[in-house]
Amino acid sequence: MAFHCYCWHGDTATAQGPKRDSLCGDLSMATPPVLTRDWLKKPQSMLQRKASTPDEAVSWLEEVFDQHAPKMAHSQATGINRQDRFGSALADLQAGNDLSWGFPLAGSKYLALAVIVVG
Template sequence: MAFHCYLWHGDTATAQGPKRDSLCGDLGMATPPVMTRDWLRKPQSMLQRKASTPHGAVNWLEEAFEQHAPKMAYSQATDISPHDRFGLALAELQGGNDLSWGFPLIGSKYLALAIIAVR
């Protein structure tokens, strides 16, 4: 099994607004998809890393999360302890599940992180 790691950073209106389905449903656009598995069908430029183990994928997730945590709106970066947040992520990936997280950022921006398990 491999793990494909994706990141998108852009306007909140694109990721959550009324035009989300049309903007994100277009698989040729570099926007977060409507369906989690459709990350695999998005432009390859959105693929940040391919990991061969769940631990490798979670390492990428921790790096990406920490890079953007100072810009997270509200207390989303601290509501859950890192041990719990990334421990749960690891358990999901070890079970062969996909992972999709989204966070509003300061300044009407949005962060989407996803890890897709590929068999």
């Protein structure tokens, strides 16, 4: 198995607004997809890392989450304790489940993270 790690940072209106389906449903656009598995069909430029183990993928998730946590509402960044958040992520990936997380950020921005299990 491999783990494809994706990240998108942009306007909340794109990720959650009324035009989301048309903006995100277009697989040629560098926007988060409507369906989780469609990350694999998005432009390759959105692929941040290919991890070979669930642990590597979770390490990537932690790095990206930590970079953006200061821009999250306090409840988003700390509402789930770190061990639970990333422990659950590891268990899901070890079970072969894809991950898709989304966080509103300050300034009407949005962060979408996904790890897609391949193989």
